Amino acid sequence: MSVVVLKAGGMTITIRNVVRRKSGVFHWRMRVPKGLRGNHGGKSHLDFSLKTKDSQEAAPRASKLTAEHEALWASLRSPEVVSGTYTPQQVRDAAKAQLIALGLQPGGGREGSDGWWTVLDSFEREHGHAFQEARHHDGDGAERRFLTPVNRETERLYRDGEAPKEVTLTDARATYFRLHKEGAEGRFQRDTNLPVDAFMALAGDRPLPSYTRDQANAYRDEMSARGNKSGTVRRRLRVLSAIFNMAKREHSLTMVNPFEGMIIARDGADATPRLPFTLGELRTLMAACRKADDDRRHILSIQLDTGARLSEIVGLRREDVFLSDAVPHIIIRDHRDLGRRVKTAVSNRRVPLVGEALWGATRAMAEAAKAQGHGEWLFPRYASDGEVKGNHASGALNKWMRTLPGVEGTTHSFRHAMRDRMREAGIPEDIRDAIDGHGTKSVGERYGSGHSLKLLRDHMVKVVISPDGTP
Template identity: 30%
Template sequence: MGITLKHIVLTAAGTFHYRRRIPKDAAEVIGKREFKRLLGQTEREALRNYPKVNAEFERMVEDARRGAARRKSAGSPDDLTPLEVHRLAQRRASELEAMKVYVGDRELTGADPEAADVIRDSALSSGLSDPVERQAVNLVANKGRIPRPSPTLADAKRLYLQERIKGDINENQKTLRLERVMGYLAHAIETDRPLDRLTREDAREVRDHMIRDLDMNPSTVRRYVNDIRAMIGFGITEFGLRDALNPFQRLEIRVQTVAREERSPIPAKTLKAIRARLEAHAGADLWQIWRMLEGTGCRLGEVTGLLVSDVKLDAPVPYLDLVHHAHRRLKTAGSVRRVPLIGEALDAAREAVKAAGDSPVLFPRYGKVRGADVASASLMKHIRAVTEDDKIVVHSLRHTMKDRMIRARVSDGDQDLVLGHSRGGMGERYGGPDARLEVAAGAVKAALNGL
């Protein structure tokens, strides 16, 4: 066998498999000790599929660890939703009302107005850091006339976890999947959004984000949307929200929903306005990310997931070394590449490296699992402040670079070296990474010189 990559096993049947032991802490959450996937029938197939499967393993372990950390801290007061605080406070208020309070020579219960004032003044003077205790005192002082907070998306998730998943034979896997689903929802919907204020527009944005930005297969998106619909529907029913509608009900999912060709390059005038908006109103890191995207044609996740060590500023041709990381997978084998840094992209990279300081991650706010989702949501707010054209999104910058290279008469093969598109035989076209970097630099220079 000519393959020397780790974790590849050649079976007696002649097929190639990825086989790897799952770390103990993650195995306890996932429910199995070993991860196995078929890579292909030939060495060529195995090499092509290896990056994707290896990234899947790293992402699974990271999700398991993050999920375990969330569950470990779930009982802390700071982690409670307003509705959970209110429920616990009602119980505590009952205890306070049953307390005996002495006002002068009289013995009163906490339910008495005079006693309630004594309890409130005493509690407030000692300073209430516990939100449950603070709410309980308010309930006593207001004789319980504080409206119940509206159930939120976070409440629906926790109730669904408690009633539908806890105790299931596949509890760990289903919990992990639910955490993943909540991450996708977070792109468009805050976890503290009331269930009765979810809109169809929210549902479409979540769906489109998975297809458009995460490049998921529509069948995969359909499965996740089914999970979301079930969780929200369960919350609406169990919380008694009679007038609330489930916006994910009968949400159509087709390949044509957000077809890639519907994402437009950004017109020069609009691009200028977006740049002005970002420079004036966005954080320094977002502005750096935008300039690096515009000047390289990289995918958003490729830039937000960079480590400082991936930025080679002292090379003869400065470049980004795009490789797989545990917190960020790359889309295809062709995505592993060197991308030249020229002009503003180089300036932005220098600024980012300096700002990162001692952090190993180039963009600490976004260099984590699903960090690209957070960056996408922030950038889209600025884009939508400039244009309502739904064909113009962050990913449109790749189309913009593509158009610039086409106008500069850059060959298809050289364009693919820059953009990271997989093409058969590309490895034989140029001798090595340095040669490919030089060709890619020529392509980017030609594109930028045409502006």
């Protein structure tokens, strides 16, 4: 995109970034680097009339605009900007403050103004004698080598006016919390902040379009180097990808999500197999839990004969336990206003209490009735209004189980063991899913009130383990 200014013999002189409109007036037109379009209102190209039909007059005006914008864009890619110690938003804020201090307003120089002399004089005062000499004696714009990123942005801001506010990663996270169905919950915010804060520590808090795949890859590699398993790395990358996608959609950003479709070396190969407890291990656990007869062992006993997730049991409230009904049972459900949520929609369910689960729930309710000042939570050691500490419970219970001879699994092994026990007993898959809240409902299963508690109980008693360890 250039215009011929002069042809003489074999020599041709052209000027870059100039187009001639049908009216004959020359315009300066230049492509904005993709990562810097937020500084120009999202525009992919800048286009200014040079207000002349004379190519000889258009040439110096276009050259000046080209030089100014190349300098500005170079400043916004300078080491202090790229390193995150001096962000583009800080540059813009400082430039705006400089204009206001001079009694000028953004955009005030669009049509030509004596204010340009005020701007240049302020640069001269800032940079001193060397700038003054270069400006008045060296010529050819020599003084521009002294300009800081703030100085160059001051020029741009005075000429072009303010562009829309850039959406940073902090802004995107706030949007994510505001719009996500679980965004107000403390646990969800903690799980989200962990990868976001770690990535910002590595790459800075920047406008979203400025992040690159290299930075995303660097974060992935750092997580792996710290010993995180690939499953953990994958979960954290998914959080960041979801934040970028929501911000892209909600803020109408033109950008590529740097976390989309990321590859993790040996993804899943380092996962630790979750083996079910054997009948021998379950028998050992049954005896040890009954002997200890405290809140922690009550949790494990309920898990043993329901196959429920640990967090589902830890988060029970007294109002969720029905011991005097025709079929004693628990209700696993959300209490979102109290900080308790279940994993998926199908995790909300009623589960009959049989065997060790009935014993554990009965003892837990008796102990909860004696407790003072702990509200309605069944296991106040690990649950209170606003927080259910499933991870704390997991660490303590797994540590205790490792002290038992011949027991090698974790709390999640109860879930796998229950699934195997039901399968071996010939319990139909839809019943198994209804009991452990697993899988997804088919269209037909979404109608009606589901399986009756009696039907579920009649199947569950098939897998109750007798004291000698046999079903």
